[in-house]
Amino acid sequence: MDRAPSRQPAGLCDSCRHQKLVPNTRGSVFSLCERSRTEDAFPRYPRLPVVQCPGFEPGLPVSSQK
Ligand code: SF4
Secondary structure, three states, rough: OOOOEOOOOOEEHHHOOEEEEEEEEOOEEEEEEEHHHHHOOOOOOOOOOOOOOOOOOOOOHHHHOO
């Protein structure tokens, strides 16, 4: 039986354009911060849920835009 990927709510990241959702092979989905690629102040996988973040920018994740 197929299961939908499980994911913990990511708080602010879920409405931030810098979020990228990364599935693993065991059916979990992790919230990656794309800002971590260029800015050391941001962890690659922030502790969830994120309630405050100086890098938050509302919008669709860049990685989901075509
Ligand atoms: S910038 Fe902040 S709110 Fe946006 S994805 Fe990264 S950690 Fe989450």
